[in-house]
Amino acid sequence: MTSNQAILEAKQAVAKLAVDLSGRGWMPATSGNLSVRVDGTTDFCITPSGVDKGALQATDVLLLDLDGTVLEETRYRPSAETIVHQKLYASEECGSVLHVHTVYNNMVSQLYFNQGHVEFADHELLKALGHWEPDAKITLPIVENHADLQLLGQAVGEAAVAGVPGVLVRNHGIYAFGRKPFDAKRHLEAFEFLFEYHVRMLQLAQVPLHR
Template sequence: MTAKRAGTPHNLTLEQAGAVLAEEAARFASFGWMRGTSGNLSLVVDREPMRLAVTASGLDKGELTAADVVLVDQAGAAVGAGRPSAEAALHARVARVTGAGAIVHVHTLASVAVGRLRPGGIVFRNLEMLKGIGRSAHDEEVVLPVIENSQDMTVLGDRWEAAHDPGVPAVLVAGHGLYVWGADARAARHHTETVEWLLELELTGYQGAAPHPGSTAAR
C-alpha cells in the first residue's frame, strides 16, 4: 500500500512507515520510555479511508524492524495480517478527532507519578518549554488533562475525548502513561519530549516552590 505521509509531500509504503516507526521507537526506548515491550506508536498512512501503521504487539520497541507494524482501520482493527497493539483503537480515535498524523504512547516514570499526584490535571505557566507544544511561554495557563485508566478502549477513548483540549497535544492516563500526537512523527516526538520535560519538572516540585526573595518573580 502506498499512501501520503501526514506532514510531508512524499508517499510511503507500509514498510516505509514501519521504518519511520522503528527509528522513533528505538529513540524512545533509549530514553527508557518504552521498557520491555511497553508503549506503541502509530503513523497515519491514509485518510480516505483512514488507515494507520501501528507497532505490532508484544515486541521489544528498541529492536523493531520496518516489518514490525500492522495496518489498522479507523476503529483500530487489523487490515490484513498481524496483531496490533491493544491501544490501536485509541490511536485511531485520536487521529480521527485531532487530525494528527502520528501518535506516541510511552510509559514514563514521570507521567505515572505525576498522574497520581495531580488527578485533576497538571497546570503549567511561565515556562519557555511550553513553546514546544505551541503555547505561550508567559502569562498563559496550560492544563495537561489527566484521565482515569481503563482496559476498554471505547471507555478510555470517551474519557479522552471528554477531557481533550485542542490546544494541548497530549493526555496523561493515570497509573498508565502518556499519549502525545503531532502532524507527523517528528512533531509527535518533539511534543513528547517537551511534555515529558514538563512532567519531570513538575515532579521536582519546582512550580510549587516559593521564589527566591531576590528573583523577579518574588517582586
C-alpha cells in the same frame, strides 16, 4: 508518491520512533504503543503487541484502517490500546500518536488525578507545545486508567482539547500527538521535561509526593 511508498514511510517512522523512545527508557517491558497515519489516507501504522520496541523493525509494524482492521497479513496482533489511537485520529487533526510509560508521567498523573488536570506555566518548553505568548500556560487533562479499553479510548478521545497535544492517564502514561511524527515527538519530549521538572521541584521543596 505511491500508496505502497506512503505505507513504507509510515512503518519506518514508527520503527524509528520505537527504537529512539525505547532507548530513553520510556517503553519498558514491551510497554507503550506508537502510530503514524499513512499520508493521504485515514489508515495508520501501529506497533505490535508484546514486542521489544527497542528492536522493532519496519516489517514488524502493522497497517490498520480507522476501524482497527488489520489490512495486511502478519504474525503479530496490534497493540491492545489501538482503540485509543483510533479515537484520537477520529477526533483530532493529528498524524501521529505516541504513548509511553515513564516514572515521572505516572507520578504527576497520580498527584493531580483528583483535580482532573495538571497545569504548567512560565516554562520555555511550552513553546514546543505551540504556546509562545509571554504568560503561556497549558492545562493537561488526566483521565482514569480504565481496564475496559473501549472506555479508555472514549475517555482519552473526549478529554483531548485544542491547543493541548496530549492526555495523561492515571498511573499509566501519556498519549502525545501531533500533525506529523516529528511534531508528536517534540510534544512528547516537552511534556516529559515538564513532568520531571515539576516532580524534582516538589522534591526540592520537600512537598510530600501524594495527595
